[in-house]
Amino acid sequence: YWALLDVHRLTDDALPVPAGSSIWSIRDISDLHREHQIFASENERFRSLIDSALEGYVLIDIPTRTIREANPAFCQLLGYPMDDVVGQRFTSFVADESLDTVHAALDQLAEAPQRFYEARFLARGGMLVDVEVSSTTVYDAVGVASGAFALISDITERKKNEERILYLALYDQLTALPNRLLLEERLTQALKERARRGGWLGVLFLDLDNFKQVNDTL
Numbered sequence: 001y002w003a004l005l006d007v008h009r010l011t012d013d014a015l016p017v018p019a020g021s022s023i024w025s026i027r028d029i030s031d032l033h034r035e036h037q038i039f040a041s042e043n044e045r046f047r048s049l050i051d052s053a054l055e056g057y058v059l060i061d062i063p064t065r066t067i068r069e070a071n072p073a074f075c076q077l078l079g080y081p082m083d084d085v086v087g088q089r090f091t092s093f094v095a096d097e098s099l100d101t102v103h104a105a106l107d108q109l110a111e112a113p114q115r116f117y118e119a120r121f122l123a124r125g126g127m128l129v130d131v132e133v134s135s136t137t138v139y140d141a142v143g144v145a146s147g148a149f150a151l152i153s154d155i156t157e158r159k160k161n162e163e164r165i166l167y168l169a170l171y172d173q174l175t176a177l178p179n180r181l182l183l184e185e186r187l188t189q190a191l192k193e194r195a196r197r198g199g200w201l202g203v204l205f206l207d208l209d210n211f212k213q214v215n216d217t218l
Contacts, residue, residue: 002033056152060090060135062109062145077131077154079124095120095128105135110145113137118155130159 006025010017050057056074058067070085078085078093085093094102098119105115115135123129135150170182178186187203194201 001030004029060148095122109148130156
């Protein structure tokens with residue numbers, strides 16, 4: 001069995017014991033050692049899953065906002081080696097346009113254990129990457145928020161498809177000019193702005209003679 005040994009040398013001359021004597025206490029910690037082995041095995045399995053995952057994972061230190069751990073997928077997403085990622089501030093890899101969003105999310109980690117948001121990261125070489133971040137706050141033994149475990153998914157292609165769909169819905173495919181739907185949307189926004197701030201709103205309609213014939217034939 002596994003045991004914990006606690007040894008104390010006796011130095012009091014008043015005690016009737018031979019010089020150099022010591023007291024040994026032996027406590028059976030077999031159960032504790034077994035639990036530690038199980039925990040270590042589960043932790044190793046969890047680490048293997050994280051390292052082989054296709055999504056990026058990072059462990060963020062809340063007080064310093066630095067990256068304490070990262071998996072290979074996150075490094076591959078940004079194009080940096082592991083040594084250039086671990087120890088850096090999480091916001092060092094965030095594009096300027098998303099800094100406010102990420103800072104606000106980091107500020108709320110202690111109060112909101114679950115955070116979900118989209119941001120734009122700056123990869124090596126200046127390439128922009130759209131990501132979806134889902135973070136879970138980690139608390140220490142006394143209940144203080146010490147870190148956050150974040151899952152980071154690449155949604156660049158999805159964002160491009162969304163922009164493409166939006167473009168097709170609001171612009172004419174032949175001329176690339178704004179269509180009636182976009183006109184109605186902008187006019188609605190302008191009317192709301194006028195109702196809120198007052199003032200005048202002008203709308204100009206141009207009628208081009210025979211334009212329908214030109215548009216249909218050419």
